[in-house]
Amino acid sequence: MDWFSYLTSGIGVYVALVVFTGGMAWRVWQWSRTPRSPVRLALYPKPKTGSARFGKLLVDTFVAPQSFRIAPAVMIAAMLFHLAALAAFFGHLRLVHEFDPLVGWLGEGGMNTFAAWSGGAAGIIMMAAILYWLGRRTFGAFKNLSVPEDYLLLVLLLGIVVMGNHLRFVGGLHADTYRAWFQSLLALNPSFPADMAGRGEIWALDWHMLFVDAFLIYFPFSKLTHAIGAFATNLVRSGE
Amino acid sequence: MEKKTIESMVGVLDARMNRQLKQYMDICARCAICKDACHQYVATGDMKYLPARRAELLRQIYRKYFTKAGQFMPALYEAREPDENLIDELYESTYACTGCRRCTYFCPFSIDTGWITAVSKGVLIAAGRGNEMLGQLADAALFKADNMDMFDSIIVDGFKDVERELREETGRDVAIPVDVAGADILYVALAGSHSIKPAAVIFDAAGASWTLSKFEAANYGFFFGDPAKAKLIADRFMNEAKRLGVKEVVITECGHAYRVAEMFYEAWAKEKMPFKVRHILEVIDDYIKDGRITVDPKAITQRVTYHDPCQIGRNGGIYEQPRDIVTAIAPDFVDMTPNRETQWCCGGGGGIVAMEEFNTVRLASGGKKVEQIRATGATILACPCENCRLQIEELDKVHDLGLRIVPVMELVAEALVPKK
Ligand code: SF4
Ligand code: SF4
Numbered sequence: 001m002d003w004f005s006y007l008t009s010g011i012g013v014y015v016a017l018v019v020f021t022g023g024m025a026w027r028v029w030q031w032s033r034t035p036r037s038p039v040r041l042a043l044y045p046k047p048k049t050g051s052a053r054f055g056k057l058l059v060d061t062f063v064a065p066q067s068f069r070i071a072p073a074v075m076i077a078a079m080l081f082h083l084a085a086l087a088a089f090f091g092h093l094r095l096v097h098e099f100d101p102l103v104g105w106l107g108e109g110g111m112n113t114f115a116a117w118s119g120g121a122a123g124i125i126m127m128a129a130i131l132y133w134l135g136r137r138t139f140g141a142f143k144n145l146s147v148p149e150d151y152l153l154l155v156l157l158l159g160i161v162v163m164g165n166h167l168r169f170v171g172g173l174h175a176d177t178y179r180a181w182f183q184s185l186l187a188l189n190p191s192f193p194a195d196m197a198g199r200g201e202i203w204a205l206d207w208h209m210l211f212v213d214a215f216l217i218y219f220p221f222s223k224l225t226h227a228i229g230a231f232a233t234n235l236v237r238s239g240e
Numbered sequence: 241m242e243k244k245t246i247e248s249m250v251g252v253l254d255a256r257m258n259r260q261l262k263q264y265m266d267i268c269a270r271c272a273i274c275k276d277a278c279h280q281y282v283a284t285g286d287m288k289y290l291p292a293r294r295a296e297l298l299r300q301i302y303r304k305y306f307t308k309a310g311q312f313m314p315a316l317y318e319a320r321e322p323d324e325n326l327i328d329e330l331y332e333s334t335y336a337c338t339g340c341r342r343c344t345y346f347c348p349f350s351i352d353t354g355w356i357t358a359v360s361k362g363v364l365i366a367a368g369r370g371n372e373m374l375g376q377l378a379d380a381a382l383f384k385a386d387n388m389d390m391f392d393s394i395i396v397d398g399f400k401d402v403e404r405e406l407r408e409e410t411g412r413d414v415a416i417p418v419d420v421a422g423a424d425i426l427y428v429a430l431a432g433s434h435s436i437k438p439a440a441v442i443f444d445a446a447g448a449s450w451t452l453s454k455f456e457a458a459n460y461g462f463f464f465g466d467p468a469k470a471k472l473i474a475d476r477f478m479n480e481a482k483r484l485g486v487k488e489v490v491i492t493e494c495g496h497a498y499r500v501a502e503m504f505y506e507a508w509a510k511e512k513m514p515f516k517v518r519h520i521l522e523v524i525d526d527y528i529k530d531g532r533i534t535v536d537p538k539a540i541t542q543r544v545t546y547h548d549p550c551q552i553g554r555n556g557g558i559y560e561q562p563r564d565i566v567t568a569i570a571p572d573f574v575d576m577t578p579n580r581e582t583q584w585c586c587g588g589g590g591g592i593v594a595m596e597e598f599n600t601v602r603l604a605s606g607g608k609k610v611e612q613i614r615a616t617g618a619t620i621l622a623c624p625c626e627n628c629r630l631q632i633e634e635l636d637k638v639h640d641l642g643l644r645i646v647p648v649m650e651l652v653a654e655a656l657v658p659k660k
Contacts, residue, residue, distance in 0.1 A: 030262070037258040038507035041352055043344060044557035045581060064348035066582075071273040075348075078271075142272045144287050145296065147318045150270055221309040226267035230349045233263050237350055 001191055005202060008210040009181070010190030016216035023220025028228060043236045056238040061230050074136070081129035084122040088164070091119050094175045095182035112174050123165040130158050153222060159211030163204050171201040178205070241323050241367075248366040249322055250305045253298075256359045257306070264351045265302045268292055274343035274353065279585050280336060283604040291343035291353040294333040297326060298360045327367050334360040334465075335371050336598050339496075340550035340585035354555075354590075361465020370464060374591050377460035378469045385455070385476045395454050402433045406440060412658075414444045419484070420451035426486040427520070428453040428477045428497070430626055435492045438653035442524055445656050446532040451484060453477045457497035458626070462504075463591025471508040474500055481515055488516040490523055493624035493647045495551030495589065502556065519552060521624055524652055525561035528568055539655030540570035545618035546648075547576065547609070547632065548583040549625030562648050566622050569655035576612040584608040588631020606635040613641060622648045 001010055047053045059065065068075045093099075094115065103111045134154050137146045167173075173196070180193035196202060219225075270292055275281050280289035287293050296318075303310030303319030310319035320326065339354035364370055384391055396418055403416040416436065417423065427443070427450050429435040436452065443450045455476040461469030478501075481489045491498045502517045527533045546566055552558045559580045567573045576583065587605035592598050609632065613621060621643050623629050629645050636643045 027266070031259055031266075034257060034259045034262050037260045037355075038510075039504045040507070041260060041355055042503065042555070042557070043341065043350065043581075044554060045559065046557070060350070066346050067273050067348040070276050070346045071271075074271060074273055078348075140272070141285065142275060142287065142290055142293075145270050145272055145290060145293055147270070147296075148316045152316065221307075223267055223269050226269060226349055229263045229267040233260065233267065233349045233351060236260075236344070236352065 005192065005206050006190065008206045008213060009192075010185070012209065012213040013185055013190070016213035020216040020219055023217075024225070024228065027220050027225050031229070031232065041236050042239075046238060053238040057231065057234055060234040060237055077129045077132050080125050084125040084129070087118060088122045088126070091115060091122065095179050096186075098175070098179070115175060116168065119168050120165075123161055123168055126161045127158070127165060130154055130161060134158070149222060152218070153215075153224065156211050156215040156218065160208060160215060163208035163211060166204045167201060167208060171204060173199070173201050181205075241321075241327075245367055246322055249301070249363045252362045252366040253301060253305070253359065256362055260352065261356070261359060262306075264295065264356055265299050265306075267349055268295060268299070268351055269349070270296070271348070274347050274351075277343040277346040279340075279342070279587055279605040279608050280338075280601055283587075283607050284601060286601075288329055288333040289336060289601070291347075292351075294337055294360070295351065295353050295356045297330045297333060298356055298363065300326065301363070322367070327364070327369055330360055331364055331369050331371075333357075334364060335374075335590075335595060336592065336601055338550070338585050338587065338589035338592055340589055341555055342550065342582075342585055345554060345581055358465055362467075365465055370466070371591075371595055373595055374460050374464040375466075377594060378464045378466065378473065381456075381458075381460060381473045381476075382469065385472070388454075392454070399436075399452060402436055403440075405433065406437050409437075410441060412441075412444070414440050416440050417451045418454065420449075421484050422486075423449045423451040423484060424487045425450040425490050425523075426453050426477065426481045426484060426488070426515075427451070427490045427492070428455065428457040428501075429492045430458055430494055430497075431456045434650070435494075435626070435647065438647065438649040439492065439520060441653045441656065442527065442533060442649060445659065446527045448527075448532075450490075451486070453480055455480065457491050457494045457501075459497055459500050460591065460594070462496055462500050463594070467504075467508060470500060471505070474505050474508070478505060478509070478513065481513075486515055488518055489513075490518050490520050492520050493626070493649060495549035495556070495625035495627065498558075499551045499556055519556070519558055519561075519624075521552075521558065521562045521565060521648055524649060525565050528565060528652075533652075534657040534659070535569050535652060535655040536657050537568060538571055540620065540651055541572070542570075542620050542644075543572040543574055543616070543618040544570040544620040544622055544651070545574050545576055545613060545616040546579075547586060547613075547621060547623045547625075547628055548580055549623070549628045550583070550585050550589055552624065553583055554581050562622070562624055565648055565652060569651060570620075574616040574618055576616055578612075584612060586628045586631045586635070588627045589625075591627075593627050593630045602631065603634065603638060606631060610635055610639045610641065613643065619643060620651075621645045622651055624648045 047056050106114055137150060177193055177195055184191045274291040278291050300318055300320045301322055303317040310317045334357045337357040341354040344350055344352045399416050399418055406414050427439055459470050459473045461473045491501050498519045506513055544566055546562055586609045587602050592602050623645055624647060632645050
């Protein structure tokens with residue numbers, strides 16, 4: 001590994017994970033030590049039973065049906081983006097361990113083809129959603145609402161997705177090669193496997209990881225803490 | 241802006257900080273999904289009325305003084321020290337907000353812009369930019385409470401006059417009891433006999449044990465944005481209720497007064513009240529369903545529609561009782577679309593009807609309500625909130641709707657079948 005690879009695809013990953021985990025824990029701790037509003041900020045109607053309330057909290061947070069009603073285009077983009085990101089996350093778990101039952105069923109070649117199609121689709125969906133958001137923010141009637149943070153996050157996401165797509169569509173390596181690199185990270189001894197030596201995928205992976213690291217480091221200090229906060233704020237519709 | 245002023249603004253924000261507010265400040269995605277929920281933004285397209293923008297102004301101060309990230313990289317978050325420009329925009333967007341929380345309903349994270357603007361009002365007061373008219377109205381209510389020796393006989397005499405008028409109008413021996421210790425109900429009305437007479441007739445018909453509060457329900461301290469004053473104003477009738485030992489406090493058809501008494505007061509007073517708080521329409525609905533009063537199901541022959549005031553509907557949970565009452569006396573009832581939790585705000589809440597400087601945006605923002613009412617073809621609008629009625633009466637004149645705009649209880653009083 002040269003110094004840039006070591007910084008982005010080696011040590012940087014550890015730093016990013018520590019900052020992300022610590023930052024999110026710190027954010028949640030900050031929220032939890034601030035007393036709740038003493039007055040009832042209720043929004044009606046509310047379900048009567050505890051289980052219906054819990055169900056409503058999940059639906060409100062994961063689906064937000066009322067937001068779909070008023071802004072279908074934004075919400076469709078948001079939903080597709082989040083689902084594609086989730087799919088991409090699961091796909092990346094191949095780096096931790098190969099999905100053996102699936103390989104047994106599809107065969108090694110079949111598995112790689114399936115990963116290429118599903119990963120490719122997820123990458124394209126995410127890119128389309130990010131470009132839509134960037135366009136909406138930049139040219140929409142309410143662009144003055146946006147602050148630099150909004151663009152920074154979109155640029156970081158775009159960087160992650162573009163470089164990921166590059167690895168997927170232009171690169172010729174499959175998961176087993178990247179798994180060897182990822183395993184070295186898990187073993188706290190980051191290095192690239194021999195079959196990556198001298199290949200163009202290295203710079204694409206390094207840039208992919210640079211954006212991933214920066215994104216994870218910035219996450220706890222950004223509005224993206226809605227990933228956890230939304231469960232608490234949506235309680236206004238379903239809590240006591 | 242002077243350092244001392246900034247310190248006191250930041251101090252207010254610190255004092256009003258709670259978990260929800262902190263989360264609202266931290267997680268808004270600035271997705272602008274809320275923009276089409278707000279009647280003021282929809283009517284004007286003006287950024288300062290976009291719900292998330294109203295919150296963003298407070299967020300700029302929050303980022304600057306309450307977050308390390310905002311202090312470290314202010315440009316990234318547009319974190320800033322408050323200056324006259326920020327205060328001017330904050331004033332316009334904050335006092336215009338009717339607190340309807342329609343934006344909260346549609347926000348994917350339920351961000352409560354109505355609550356955020358309530359806190360912004362406190363910050364504006366600290367900057368010496370609280371709305372003067374609302375402040376004066378709040379002070380007048382407190383002056384009355386502090387000088388009851390001076391006002392008591394005037395108030396009681398006024399009630400006697402209303403009682404006399406009511407007896408002449410109805411030909412019945414209806415009483416308006418005041419200061420009755422041990423009564424079941426303390427009824428808190430508004431200034432003016434229109435909120436007393438129909439209730440008195442209905443209580444009389446139901447054989448209710450009630451007494452009329454000497455204080456009006458309206459709470460300009462709440463609209464002004466000063467919870468301490470708002471509490472003192474509500475204290476007036478809450479203490480009266482305690483003194484008289486009533487079983488329940490019944491709030492008249494006034495949206496914010498109901499929300500203050502039912503949702504906020506116990507938290508402000510830090511004590512559990514020894515009585516229930518109910519809205520007059522909950523009580524009347526029970527009277528009809530329990531057979532304590534009899535109403536003529538065909539009494540109101542014209543088409544009637546109903547407006548959900550935001551403070552008792554979306555923010556208070558009272559949707560069905562008023563509809564049940566109206567449909568019990570008016571066979572031709574047509575609901576507005578949308579209704580209940582997605583009902584459009586009429587544009588008259590949050591004290592805006594008392595602030596002339598917002599007349600233009602207020603009347604423009606009623607456009608959705610006008611469309612909704614027109615679509616029903618109704619000639620009577622039942623509306624259980626004084627501020628909504630004032631706004632819709634003005635919309636009625638401007639748009640020539642030809643509406644009769646009435647409190648629900650007035651229709652009930654008309655539909656009462658006298659006991660044999
Ligand atoms: S308040 Fe809610 S709907 Fe409005 S911009 Fe923020 S997150 Fe989006
Ligand atoms: S509470 Fe109502 S008036 Fe205020 S920003 Fe939200 S929708 Fe607009």
